Amino acid sequence: MFGISNIASSKIDMETVMPFREKLAWLSLGAMVVAYGAYFAVAAQLARSGAATPMTYLALLGAVLGAQALVVIVASIALAIQSGRDSRAPADERDRAIARRGAAFAYFVLLVGMVLVGCVLPFSARGWAIINAGLLALVLAEVVRYGAIVWSYRRGWHG
Amino acid sequence: MAEPAITNQIRLLRFMAGEMTQAELGARIGLTRQTIAAIEAGKYSPTLEAAFRIAQVFGKPLDAVFQWNG
Numbered sequence: 758m759f760g761i762s763n764i765a766s767s768k769i770d771m772e773t774v775m776p777f778r779e780k781l782a783w784l785s786l787g788a789m790v791v792a793y794g795a796y797f798a799v800a801a802q803l804a805r806s807g808a809a810t811p812m813t814y815l816a817l818l819g820a821v822l823g824a825q826a827l828v829v830i831v832a833s834i835a836l837a838i839q840s841g842r843d844s845r846a847p848a849d850e851r852d853r854a855i856a857r858r859g860a861a862f863a864y865f866v867l868l869v870g871m872v873l874v875g876c877v878l879p880f881s882a883r884g885w886a887i888i889n890a891g892l893l894a895l896v897l898a899e900v901v902r903y904g905a906i907v908w909s910y911r912r913g914w915h916g
Numbered sequence: 917m918a919e920p921a922i923t924n925q926i927r928l929l930r931f932m933a934g935e936m937t938q939a940e941l942g943a944r945i946g947l948t949r950q951t952i953a954a955i956e957a958g959k960y961s962p963t964l965e966a967a968f969r970i971a972q973v974f975g976k977p978l979d980a981v982f983q984w985n986g
Contacts, residue, residue: 776950843948851951851960913959915922 777843778852779910780836782859785829786903792825793896800889814885818892855909863902870894921986926956929974929981945969 799817803809837844848856874891882890930936938952945966947955954960955970962970971981 774950776948843950846948849942849947849951850963850966851947851954913954913957915961 774843776852776910777836777840777846778848778855779907780840781833782903782906782910784832784836786900786907788825788829788832789896789899789903792821792828793892796821797889797893800885804886809885811885814888851914855906855914858909858914859902859905862905863898866901867894867898870897922961922982922984923958924955924982926952926970926981929976933974941970941973944973 796817800809800814803813803817871891871894874887874894878887878890926941930938930941937949938956939949941947942949942952946969947962947966951960951962955962967978967982971978974981
């Protein structure tokens with residue numbers, strides 16, 4: 758008589774291999790945190806110095822967007838090559854359920870952020886402070902989305 | 917961590933089906949290998965349709981594959 762534990766060492770099928778979509782979520786999350794962490798750190802310094810012009814912010818934002826896009830594209834290609842067949846498999850019901858969960862969490866973050874930026878901030882701030890606050894709301898929503906996705910893949914999801 | 921409310925015998929049934937791999941099972945029912953692994957580990961509860969498809973692959977009734985411990 759054998760039990761489940763005896764079977765564990767039979768054909769394991771690389772159970773611990775991370776799903777391709779989880780790898781992409783980790784990549785996107787990391788790139789976003791690093792890129793926009795740097796952007797907001799520099800933007801805060803510029804705001805304190807009082808020497809920033811709109812072109813300074815635009816150039817900084819353009820550089821960050823470009824660098825983030827480049828890193829994500831190159832790393833996604835590398836991940837797809839490394840993952841082989843997994844990267845070509847269409848999303849299944851679990852992938853779709855996890856993606857929906859991430860979007861649902863992010864929606865509320867974005868909603869609160871946009872209400873603050875659109876309805877509260879104009880009374881106390883102007884110009885790039887409002888633009889940066891809006892950008893921060895978008896970034897936080899995306900971080901929550903990718904965070905919920907990697908959390909759901911790691912810890913399980915019974916939705 | 918609490919025991920999952922739904923347990924299953926998929927790993928045992930795979931073994932008894934000639935050591936069917938997770939990838940083979942997944943390919944037959946339209947799920948990825950990782951999703952089969954997550955179901956076996958109790959980290960994902962499949963949809964009712966996927967549960968019936970899994971049971972069909974092994975030629976078993978649904979309650980021989982999945983058990984509700986709620």
